[in-house]
Amino acid sequence: xxxxxxxxxxxxxxxxxxxxSTLMAALENDLAPFGLNNGDYExxxxxxxxxxxxxxxCDLACALHLSPSGLTRRLDGLVKGGLVERVASPTDRxxxxxxxxxxxxxxxxxxxxxxxxxxxxxxxxxxxxxQIRELGDIFEKMRDNxxxxx
Amino acid sequence: xxxxxxxxxxxxxxxxxxxxSTLMAALENDLAPFGLNNGDYExxxxxxxxxxxxxxxCDLACALHLSPSGLTRRLDGLVKGGLVERVASPTDRxxxxxxxxxxxxxxxxxxxxxxxxxxxxxxxxxxxxxQIRELGDIFEKMRDNxxxxx
DNA sequence: CTCCTTTAATTGCGGACACAACTATTGTAG
DNA sequence: CTACAATAGTTGTGTCCGCAATTAAAGGAG
Numbered sequence: 175x176x177x178x179x180x181x182x183x184x185x186x187x188x189x190x191x192x193x194x195s196t197l198m199a200a201l202e203n204d205l206a207p208f209g210l211n212n213g214d215y216e217x218x219x220x221x222x223x224x225x226x227x228x229x230x231x232c233d234l235a236c237a238l239h240l241s242p243s244g245l246t247r248r249l250d251g252l253v254k255g256g257l258v259e260r261v262a263s264p265t266d267r268x269x270x271x272x273x274x275x276x277x278x279x280x281x282x283x284x285x286x287x288x289x290x291x292x293x294x295x296x297x298x299x300x301x302x303x304x305q306i307r308e309l310g311d312i313f314e315k316m317r318d319n320x321x322x323x324x
Numbered sequence: 325x326x327x328x329x330x331x332x333x334x335x336x337x338x339x340x341x342x343x344x345s346t347l348m349a350a351l352e353n354d355l356a357p358f359g360l361n362n363g364d365y366e367x368x369x370x371x372x373x374x375x376x377x378x379x380x381x382c383d384l385a386c387a388l389h390l391s392p393s394g395l396t397r398r399l400d401g402l403v404k405g406g407l408v409e410r411v412a413s414p415t416d417r418x419x420x421x422x423x424x425x426x427x428x429x430x431x432x433x434x435x436x437x438x439x440x441x442x443x444x445x446x447x448x449x450x451x452x453x454x455q456i457r458e459l460g461d462i463f464e465k466m467r468d469n470x471x472x473x474x
Numbered sequence: 475c476t477c478c479t480t481t482a483a484t485t486g487c488g489g490a491c492a493c494a495a496c497t498a499t500t501g502t503a504g
Numbered sequence: 505c506t507a508c509a510a511t512a513g514t515t516g517t518g519t520c521c522g523c524a525a526t527t528a529a530a531g532g533a534g
Contacts, residue, residue, distance in 0.1 A: 183443075183456055196471070393524095401520095418528065
């Protein structure tokens, strides 16, 4: 166990780090024509996948790895844009739901095909099926690993 | 090509995105005892690898994918901490060099082993040699791909 | 040499986010 | 029932960073 990375590790690590920052910027750029950024898009996706197209603020924050305040302000923007609305819970008055509006759903259906193409073009481009599966194996394990060490 | 991701792509993509955000937070956390964050650490590494342990601001900004203003302020912090100093170029008076100080070099030698251990523990944990090589192949290609499409 | 363009760095401004403090509501121990 | 603890969300404050404007210097065309 050396105190430094092996050449192979270094190659993987450096290219990974480099790719991540460039990739995120590129995806964000591809979403810009729709007036969305990555964070907004993720909110819309999560809401669209939820029952009744709505989620409690705290659950949404957790899913997006956002702090409560971060989510509050992100939602402010989406609410101002009419894509999401805040709905008070009738059963628990502490709770606010973030709910997808029809405009939000429309926006997502507009943006999704481009976003998917963008992910294919930036991320999966040139990967074989085997590599994609391998990547899934690696990062699922990493995700679980990271979740366990929290 | 469908407008949606295949199950295999989705698995890879979701776990990748999830891992990235958690991973970065974990690495940052591991560096905190040294009073550094990821960005600071990256600056120190780049400078330590450079000739004379110094780089022009613009080259450093480019290497780190930071905007000029972003680098200026990041350096402000490191300069205040005594880890880096600004050195004017004698040949081109527009240019400022960011130069590693002895204290900066010391800090890096202190932090590096922990950081490497952190990368091994968070990122490479449980990966086979083959997977590491495969990961290098995939992300080197992605990096080149992304650089080409800019 | 003079003017114009390009390059390097900084500063003003605004956006996004985390932490901590606060309010409001709910759950729970006694 | 009352008091305390836990939970949900918002707001104040500070940090990090990008964009646009600015300053300063170097390079190039005529």
